[in-house]
Amino acid sequence: MFDVIVKNGVVVDPSQGIHEQKDIAMAHGRIVELRRCINASAARHVLNASGMVVTPGLIDLHVHCNANLMHLAIDPETACLLKGSTTVLDAGSTGELNFMGFRKYVIEKSKTGIFALLNIESLGMVEFARANQKWPELITGQDELFIDVEGTCEVIHQNRDIILGIKWAHHSLKGLALARRAADSSNCIVMAENHHQPICLKYLKNGDIITHLYHGLRMEQNDGLLTVDGKVQPEFYEALKRGVMLDLGHGAGSFDWKVAESGLSQGIKPDTISTDLHIGSINGPVYDMPTTMSKLMLLGMTLEEVIEASTFKPAKILGKQDHLGTLKEGAFADITILKDMKGKFPFFDTKGEGRIGKQKLETVGVIKRGKIVFNLFTVN
Ligand SMILES: [Zn+2]
Incomplete structure (x- = not known):
C-alpha cells in the first residue's frame, strides 16, 4: 500500500x-x-x-529564515514551503553567538528542511538593523571585534548536521580571510557575496560559492561579475575551472537584467538559482522560487536547466543528492x-x-x- x-x-x-x-x-x-x-x-x-x-522538491540555496529572531527574516513555512521550496539553506542570518536559538525555535520546529551557513560575524546579520544605525561601517572597519574564529568553529562542530559552511557578507576582505580560516579548520564550504572582485574570488576553492552573481552595483569599481566595459572578469573563468559554484542570490539589490544578459552571453550561467528571500525582497521583485526560475527562462535557460539549478545542483552542493533534489527510488x-x-x-x-x-x-x-x-x- x-x-x-x-x-x-x-x-x-x-x-x-x-x-x-x-x-x-x-x-x-x-x-x-x-x-x-x-x-x-x-x-x-x-x-x-x-x-x-x-x-523534486525545490531547494533554495539562499534565504534568511530565522523568523522572529532577526527583523529582516521571513517565515520558512509560508515563504518557502508553501511556494515550493521543500528545503532551504539559510545564508548566514545567525552567527556563533545566536545560532542555537535559530536551531531550537525555528529549524527544529519547521516542516521546511532547513540547513544553515554560519555567519563569520558572531551575531549574524545585525548590520541592517535600522537606517539610522551604523553597524555596517562599524563591522566592516573592525572585523576583529565582531568575529571569533574559534567560537565559530566550535558551533559548527556541535551542529554539523545543520551547518554546512560559513557565510561572508557585508564585511571587508579581512573578514573573508577569517571566514576562509574558519572553513579550512572546520572542513566546510564558504559562501561569499559577489563583491570586492576580483580579489574576493582568490579566497574561494572547489565547492565554495559566490552568491549575488548578477548584481549591478558599483560597476564602475569592477565590484562584481563585469569590468567597466562589460566583459566578464577573467578571474571568474579561473574560479569556475577550480570548481567554485555560482549562485544567483536575487535579493532586493542583486539581480540586474543587463548584467545577467551580458554574463549569459559570455557563458556565465548560475549553477544554482536562489531567491535571497528576506522582508525586503519577498513582496517584490523576488516573491518566490518559481518567479525567480521564470526570470532565468526569460533569459534563455530551458525548463530542465532551471529545474536542475533548483533541485539536483543545490542538493549536490549540500552533499545530500542521494535523498534530496531527485525522484530516484x-x-x-x-x-x-x-x-x-x-x-x-x-x-x-x-x-x-x-x-x-x-x-x-x-x-x-x-x-x-x-x-x-x-x-x-x-x-x-
Ligand atoms: Zn542574503
Missing part, C-alpha cells in the same frame, strides 16, 4: 535525465516507484497532476508540482527595470516527506 501516488504529471527530474509523463508512488516518506501507470487503487491518496510539471518524497503558464508576464529586476516573459511557473502543490502539504490542482 502506498501513502500517495501523483499520477499523469510531466515529471522533470534532471538528476535522472527524465522529462516525460510518469506516476510517482510514495510510502513511509520516501519515493518507492517512478514509472508509467501505477495502479491508483494501491494508494491512500491519489493526486491527478495531469497538465502539471512534477519536480529511495529518495525523500519531497515533490513540487508546478503550473507552467503560457502568456505575457511582467518581471522586474532590482533596479525596477521590466521585461515581458512568455512563460511563468507557479507552485500549485507540495509534498514533504510523503505528506501532502497542499494541493491546488486537483480534487481527490
Whole structure:
C-alpha cells in the first residue's frame, strides 16, 4: 500500500535525465516507484497532476529564515514551503553567538528542511538593523571585534548536521580571510557575496560559492561579475575551472537584467538559482522560487536547466543528492508540482527595470516527506 501516488504529471527530474509523463508512488516518506501507470487503487491518496510539471522538491540555496529572531527574516513555512521550496539553506542570518536559538525555535520546529551557513560575524546579520544605525561601517572597519574564529568553529562542530559552511557578507576582505580560516579548520564550504572582485574570488576553492552573481552595483569599481566595459572578469573563468559554484542570490539589490544578459552571453550561467528571500525582497521583485526560475527562462535557460539549478545542483552542493533534489527510488518524497503558464508576464529586476516573459511557473502543490502539504490542482 502506498501513502500517495501523483499520477499523469510531466515529471522533470534532471538528476535522472527524465522529462516525460510518469506516476510517482510514495510510502513511509520516501519515493518507492517512478514509472508509467501505477495502479491508483494501491494508494491512500491519489493526486491527478495531469497538465502539471512534477519536480523534486525545490531547494533554495539562499534565504534568511530565522523568523522572529532577526527583523529582516521571513517565515520558512509560508515563504518557502508553501511556494515550493521543500528545503532551504539559510545564508548566514545567525552567527556563533545566536545560532542555537535559530536551531531550537525555528529549524527544529519547521516542516521546511532547513540547513544553515554560519555567519563569520558572531551575531549574524545585525548590520541592517535600522537606517539610522551604523553597524555596517562599524563591522566592516573592525572585523576583529565582531568575529571569533574559534567560537565559530566550535558551533559548527556541535551542529554539523545543520551547518554546512560559513557565510561572508557585508564585511571587508579581512573578514573573508577569517571566514576562509574558519572553513579550512572546520572542513566546510564558504559562501561569499559577489563583491570586492576580483580579489574576493582568490579566497574561494572547489565547492565554495559566490552568491549575488548578477548584481549591478558599483560597476564602475569592477565590484562584481563585469569590468567597466562589460566583459566578464577573467578571474571568474579561473574560479569556475577550480570548481567554485555560482549562485544567483536575487535579493532586493542583486539581480540586474543587463548584467545577467551580458554574463549569459559570455557563458556565465548560475549553477544554482536562489531567491535571497528576506522582508525586503519577498513582496517584490523576488516573491518566490518559481518567479525567480521564470526570470532565468526569460533569459534563455530551458525548463530542465532551471529545474536542475533548483533541485539536483543545490542538493549536490549540500552533499545530500542521494535523498534530496531527485525522484530516484529511495529518495525523500519531497515533490513540487508546478503550473507552467503560457502568456505575457511582467518581471522586474532590482533596479525596477521590466521585461515581458512568455512563460511563468507557479507552485500549485507540495509534498514533504510523503505528506501532502497542499494541493491546488486537483480534487481527490
Ligand atoms: Zn542574503
